Amino acid sequence: MAKNREEEEQQQHRKVALTEEEEEEEELEEKLGSSLTLERVAAAKKLIEDHYKSHMKLIQDRKQRRSLLERKLEGSGVPKEEQMNLLKELERKETEYIRLKRHKISVDDFELLTIIGRGAFGEVRLCRDKVSKNIYAMKKLKKAEMLSRGQVEHVRAERNLLAEVASHFIVKLFYSFQDADYLYLVMEYLPGGDMMTLLMREETLTETVARFYIAQSVLAIESIHKHNYIHRDIKPDNLLLDKNGHMRLSDFGLCKPLDCSNLSPINENEVIDGEQEGSANKWNSSLKQLQHWQINRRKLAFSTVGTPDYIAPEVLLKKGYGVECDWWSLGAIMYEMLVGYPPFYSEDPITTCRKIVHWRNHIKFPEEARLTPEAKDLICKLLCDAESRLGCRGAEQIKAHPWFKDIKWDKLYNMEAAYKPEVNDALDTQNFMKFDEANQAPAKNSSGPNRKKHLIPEDLSFVGYTYKNFEAVKGLRHSSGDSAVDFSGKCSIDDNEMLVLAASADTVTL
Structure with a gap:
């Protein structure tokens, strides 16, 4: 029975890898057109390598999450029936995560709200996931500016750091994705300001x-x-x-x-x-x-x-x-x-x-x-x-x-903070500077069917930018920075153990 389930899981993971590979290949096709170039060959090779690593990591991380929960439950005093329910809940989240991995995420998946930051390369805006209703902070960066000002390595490093480091000292990254003109980082919203x-x-x-x-x-x-x-x-x-x-x-x-x-x-x-x-x-x-x-x-x-x-x-x-x-x-x-x-x-x-x-x-x-x-x-x-x-x-x-x-x-992070900001609700932005939106040109939606255009080979710098965090699955943890969810009311997963779970998100190395 366990063997059949493992084979079924591997098939699901292969489908996810294929779906994401097709997604990336489609982006490559759009960016490079029909001309066969060395850059395209190199990008395709890297894409295959990344997807193979991603596929193996996805299987390994799923096993690690289950093993961690089993160890937590062992000797916890939680009744066997309750333990089975917790394991089933984790399996449900794993299935939701696979669905999430198959979904091609875009800016259209979010309701864009208040601007809370703006600079030379783009802006940070409060946003709400249209399906889960979770609140996030979306950082939007102009690709052309990144390239022209030599900031590609900086934005790569930031994305990689946020994706790889599971720490409650650092803001959490839930998604990263791109369209023809912009890079997007969808992070937890911290309403206390800066x-x-x-x-x-x-x-x-x-x-x-x-x-x-x-x-x-x-x-x-x-x-x-x-x-x-x-x-x-x-x-x-x-x-x-x-x-x-x-x-x-x-x-x-x-x-x-x-x-x-x-x-x-x-x-x-x-x-x-x-x-x-x-x-x-x-x-x-x-x-x-x-x-x-x-x-x-x-x-x-x-x-x-x-x-x-x-x-x-x-x-x-x-x-x-x-x-x-x-x-x-x-x-x-x-x-x-x-x-x-x-x-x-x-x-x-x-x-x-x-x-x-x-x-x-x-x-x-x-x-x-x-x-x-x-x-x-x-x-x-x-x-x-x-x-x-x-x-x-x-x-x-x-x-x-x-x-x-x-x-x-x-x-230090378990004690009461030295200062508690005034926060009225999940959408409260009173602790951030106010930015005028009146003079801003409407955002160009390049994620739809008319987004196809041929870009210069330098745009290959952003191949493999997509990232989806396991914690983005609704119900595991909300974006407001709350502590780990207590599934049963009797057995909760503490912060350090939840960080291990969170670290098992599927990261594609740039």
Whole structure:
């Protein structure tokens, strides 16, 4: 009986693989036309390899999910009949997942709602699945912009990281797909807003609140570093809050990286304006600097130009960098949380870059900020040379700092958050900036029957972009960030075990 069921499962998986292969081949045909090119041959070869890996992984993941649930139920005290019901429920979800894998997902599957982010490459919009009614955040990126600005590797890395890393420190990805003009990432919606909006509202945070969010940021950064990924663009905009106030790392900014090519003449020994000993500070007081930053910060929120305030000096100088550049960014964010503005803020980004490169001359703590010695020490040990920066030998260095002495690292996401945002319902967007939609051209739907067009071979960069998460199956877990579902009321799967289940989604490697 078990053997027949396994054979039936393998047949179903083969059908899924064939369906997705046909889908990808159709896209290749549309993009490349009838001409036989080396690019097409290479893409077809990679497509076959990816589908073979995907097919094997799908079978392995299904077995792993069942085995995990069986181990959880063993010795749990749950009656045998209830155990059978739980296993049947899992089988039902597996069947739904296979149906989902066969379905060619498109933007038409979602009801598009409020814009919650916009930048040079596209936008982030609240959306609702038309079938499951689940609420998500849909990130829409222009392919042409990705290609022309050399961001293909960046968008690949982001998609791969979100698909591969199952962690409650990082925003969860449910789907990724594409049409002729756009790439789409459908992620969980975190209605608490981002740290940028919170700082604009509060101006500064107490050390207690700041300590909580810096500690959660340490865990999030550590988790991506363990997967050999460097963020490089950590800033308050990318620290998102769920409805309970817990922080997750993302990349919703969509702002283009700052072009620092004109900074090449800068060297670390150069003297710039305002650095001479005894020279007057342009800002007469930290209050005026804070007021100017608050005004300019609102403008930057609507700008498509990146801000360099949190970028490490070695990145600006193009000297080569490692994971330690993310710890510099965290130090800059911590300073802003406690003081009210970034440590190297200037009226124009080029001056900010110069200040960052000459950081030794510009790190100052205003007396009115009243930082504790431990807070100042941690900031100074993060905003320093890369080779001596705290965290360069692992996150444990930072966790051991005296400023974090009362932090229980293993319970940080199970305790009540230091700040709880106001969230009225699943569609509440009050914690995000308001974006005007009046001047936006209507979205061009290129997912329908008239989407066929011949694109340049470079578009092959996005072959294999499709991803569907097992957790997207309705009922397993909702997109609002709630904890794992208790199937029986007697036997629940905890977060760590659910992460194993979630990690078993079928990922096609780009």
